[in-house]
Amino acid sequence: MKKMALISLLAAIALVFTVGIGLAADPVNIQGQVNEDNQLVDQDGTVYKIAETEQGTQVMDMVGEKVEVRGTVEESMGEKEITVESFSIVK
Numbered sequence: 001m002k003k004m005a006l007i008s009l010l011a012a013i014a015l016v017f018t019v020g021i022g023l024a025a026d027p028v029n030i031q032g033q034v035n036e037d038n039q040l041v042d043q044d045g046t047v048y049k050i051a052e053t054e055q056g057t058q059v060m061d062m063v064g065e066k067v068e069v070r071g072t073v074e075e076s077m078g079e080k081e082i083t084v085e086s087f088s089i090v091k
Helices: 002-023 054-060
Strands: 028-034 039-042 047-050 066-076 079-089
Touching: 028 047, 047 054, 054 066, 054 079
Parallel strands: 047 079
Antiparallel strands: 028 039, 028 066, 039 047, 066 079
């Protein structure tokens, strides 16, 4: 019984810690080109999956365009994903 309570407590702490990290992400600005795989590739070749949000979907439709995106980046298992807050086309 005590062992199960301890496991539950540790799981709850891990969940709070993980959610806290996601909420603490600071917005960043990234310039890059949108490719046909719904990704943003910056000038260094770093690839960011574009999260499927209203703003993200608009960016995904700009295949071949160079854009500047403001949003938050999360990394999971070596893959970066950007949640777009705003964007503009770079001339």
